[in-house]
Amino acid sequence: MIIGIAGGSASGKSTLAKKLAEATGAAVLSMDSYYKPFEELPEAVGRDGKLYKDHNCPEAFCTEKLLEDLKSIPGDVILEGLFILALPCLRERCDVKIFLDCPADIRILRRVKRNLGWGLSFEEISEVYLALVRYRHEEYVSPSAVYADQVWSTENGVEECFEALLGSFFTQKS
Numbered sequence: 001m002i003i004g005i006a007g008g009s010a011s012g013k014s015t016l017a018k019k020l021a022e023a024t025g026a027a028v029l030s031m032d033s034y035y036k037p038f039e040e041l042p043e044a045v046g047r048d049g050k051l052y053k054d055h056n057c058p059e060a061f062c063t064e065k066l067l068e069d070l071k072s073i074p075g076d077v078i079l080e081g082l083f084i085l086a087l088p089c090l091r092e093r094c095d096v097k098i099f100l101d102c103p104a105d106i107r108i109l110r111r112v113k114r115n116l117g118w119g120l121s122f123e124e125i126s127e128v129y130l131a132l133v134r135y136r137h138e139e140y141v142s143p144s145a146v147y148a149d150q151v152w153s154t155e156n157g158v159e160e161c162f163e164a165l166l167g168s169f170f171t172q173k174s
Contacts, residue, residue: 001026001076002093003165006084006144007100008137009056010110012154012161016100017080019162027073031081034066046131056136058083063090085144098165099148102155104134 003020005013014030021028035041035055044054054060061081067089070077085091085099108129115125145151152161 001095002070003076003078003096003098004084004091004094005078005080005098005100006082006086006141006148007154008102008104008107008141009082009133010107010114011100011102012158013080013082013100016098016154016158016162016165017078019158020078020165023162023166024076026076026078028078028080029066029070029073031061031066031079031083034062035060036062044132046128047135048127048131050131052128052132054132054136056082056133056140058087058140063087066090067093082141083144085147086140091144091147096165096168097147097149098161099145099151100154100158100161101145101151102153104137106155 003026005017007013014032017028017030020026038053041053041055042057042059043051044057046052061083070079070093079090079094083090084094085097091097111129111133112122112125116122150164152158152164154161
């Protein structure tokens with residue numbers, strides 16, 4: 001079984017995937033592990049007129065390598081990332097398609113907290129978010145929710161979704 005989990009930046013995708021994997025023994029493939037090298041990332045002009053390396057579009061990923069790795073994993077897989085439902089080549093491989101819906105204000109606060117922990121400044125985080133990230137979300141991520149079998153609000157965390165999926169996982173495996 002392949003469970004696909006998509007949603008916006010800091011919506012809870014990695015957290016949910018990790019919890020499900022720990023509970024079920026499924027492998028996790030995260031799109032974040034398949035970014036192209038920095039020098040190969042596409043560039044985009046942000047809303048502020050500056051040129052950015054674009055981590056927030058499908059072309060930023062080595063999708064073929066992800067698909068190759070997916071084929072090589074025996075057993076259940078949790079596939080998580082921004083574009084899991086946006087890209088047909090990934091979406092079509094998922095037996096269960098989940099979209100995590102979280103209000104933008106909560107996602108940006110989570111993103112700021114996470115990225116500050118990575119050593120980025122508030123100015124760097126907010127500049128990229130306002131110039132590029134939120135528009136890429138509207139362009140690619142948000143519209144992909146229509147392909148989901150289930151859409152879950154993660155405004156208050158992933159626990160409700162986790163419990164439901166865990167129950168569903170064991171029901172389908174029986």
